[in-house]
Amino acid sequence: MTLRDLLRRGAAQLGAAGVPSPEVDARALLLYALNLSPVSLLTRAGAEVEAADEARFEALIARRAARVPLQYLLGEVEWGGVRLRCDARALVPRPETEWLLHLTLEALRPLAAPRVLDVGTGTGALALGVKAARSGAQVTATDLSPEALTLARENAALNGLEVTWVQADLLTGVPGPFDLIVSNPPYLPDADREDVQPEVTHDPELALYGGPDGLGLARRLAAQATGVLVPGGRLLLELDPRNATAFAAELRAQGWAAGTAADLTGRERFVTAQWSGAAQWSGAVGSALP
Numbered sequence: 397m398t399l400r401d402l403l404r405r406g407a408a409q410l411g412a413a414g415v416p417s418p419e420v421d422a423r424a425l426l427l428y429a430l431n432l433s434p435v436s437l438l439t440r441a442g443a444e445v446e447a448a449d450e451a452r453f454e455a456l457i458a459r460r461a462a463r464v465p466l467q468y469l470l471g472e473v474e475w476g477g478v479r480l481r482c483d484a485r486a487l488v489p490r491p492e493t494e495w496l497l498h499l500t501l502e503a504l505r506p507l508a509a510p511r512v513l514d515v516g517t518g519t520g521a522l523a524l525g526v527k528a529a530r531s532g533a534q535v536t537a538t539d540l541s542p543e544a545l546t547l548a549r550e551n552a553a554l555n556g557l558e559v560t561w562v563q564a565d566l567l568t569g570v571p572g573p574f575d576l577i578v579s580n581p582p583y584l585p586d587a588d589r590e591d592v593q594p595e596v597t598h599d600p601e602l603a604l605y606g607g608p609d610g611l612g613l614a615r616r617l618a619a620q621a622t623g624v625l626v627p628g629g630r631l632l633l634e635l636d637p638r639n640a641t642a643f644a645a646e647l648r649a650q651g652w653a654a655g656t657a658a659d660l661t662g663r664e665r666f667v668t669a670q671w672s673g674a675a676q677w678s679g680a681v682g683s684a685l686p
């Protein structure tokens with residue numbers, strides 16, 4: 397069996413299993429299984445594959461056909477300028493969240509040594525993406541999940557980056573002040589549980605659902621944020637595109653200057669808000685977790 401034939405067979409198996417991008421995934425798994433570069437796949441497409449290599453690829457294809465996320469199989473992904481180990485301890489960082497990182501870096505541009513908080517950090521993606529791009533930033537990241545924080549610490553070590561990791565319920569007990577808070581909170585409406593792609597069932601439940609309308613965590617986070625943001629400080633959120641415009645209006649009604657930003661497919665997915673400072677920073681919010 398040649399490399400080309402093996403790739404075609406793997407893609408066909410993934411397509412039959414309903415995997416959304418079978419050719420892309422089969423190619424990524426073939427490169428990984430055989431430790432090939434993209435160029436060597438092209439130049440050696442007609443070469444015969446050894447039985448052990450074929451078996452290794454087939455085992456990965458079988459797991460992907462069972463809808464195990466591609467990122468778990470590859471172990472690591474490139475995301476937002478950093479390498480991230482991905483497994484069941486935290487949500488697999490999504491490509492659309494790279495645009496939230498971009499918006500964050502744009503907002504930080506005027507600040508020489510910004511103090512940044514990433515709430516619900518998961519793999520550490522946003523916190524590490526900020527730190528990698530802005531070494532002078534002081535970055536803190538929280539998560540309620542100790543497992544996610546362990547993975548985030550591993551990812552920080554993998555990239556040689558320093559972030560302060562805090563186990564907390566949103567901002568509870570987190571000492572400010574911050575110039576910018578960024579978060580991709582759990583935002584799916586609870587009813588979506590019945591309707592997610594099989595891969596999403598591998599993400600931790602805690603990472604996904606935000607209450608009946610999906611905005612429970614975002615509302616609580618915005619209320620807490622006014623206590624730790626400096627006057628003029630920013631809050632940047634990723635939300636369900638079904639909710640972002642309405643949530644920006646909610647924030648405006650509470651005294652924020654708030655609007656939305658579209659993702660690369662044109663859907664209003666991000667809320668960008670600035671706090672006027674009417675309620676001055678007053679130190680940590682609430683009490684620390686036991």
Ligand SMILES: C[S@@+](CC[C@H](N)C(=O)[O-])C[C@H]1O[C@@H](n2cnc3c(N)ncnc32)[C@H](O)[C@@H]1O
Pocket residue numbers: 486487488489490493515516517518519520521522538539540541544564565566579580581582583602603604613
């Ligand atoms: C949608 S995931 C985002 C992960 C990561 N920031 C990313 O963009 O890939 C939401 C994260 O929020 C965390 N989380 C859920 N409830 C939380 C809470 N009350 N306080 C802090 N973190 C929470 C979850 O454990 C999860 O890691």
